[in-house]
């Protein structure tokens with residue numbers, strides 16, 4: 367069944383985006399454009415995104431960190447800073463006669 371008639375987005379597509387990590391209507395809009403035209407489908411999308419439909423939100427509700435710890439980046443030599451650009455010559459004003 368269609369949720370967003372402006373873009374032809376179905377409930378199934380919204381659920382798929384939710385399963386892939388889109389937990390808010392804004393995130394669903396980023397993935398599918400649903401809700402970005404007339405906006406009449408946003409409440410329906412919010413309803414579909416209720417508790418239990420977004421695995422990431424469920425993990426957050428259970429106190430898990432929002433993102434996995436990132437591994438530290440390897441030390442790399444930083445490149446030399448770029449030289450400032452040469453100044454643009456400004457023509458001297460014409461002398462008054």
Ligand code: FES
Nearest residue numbers: 370372403404407
């Ligand atoms: S029905 Fe979704 S933006 Fe119009």
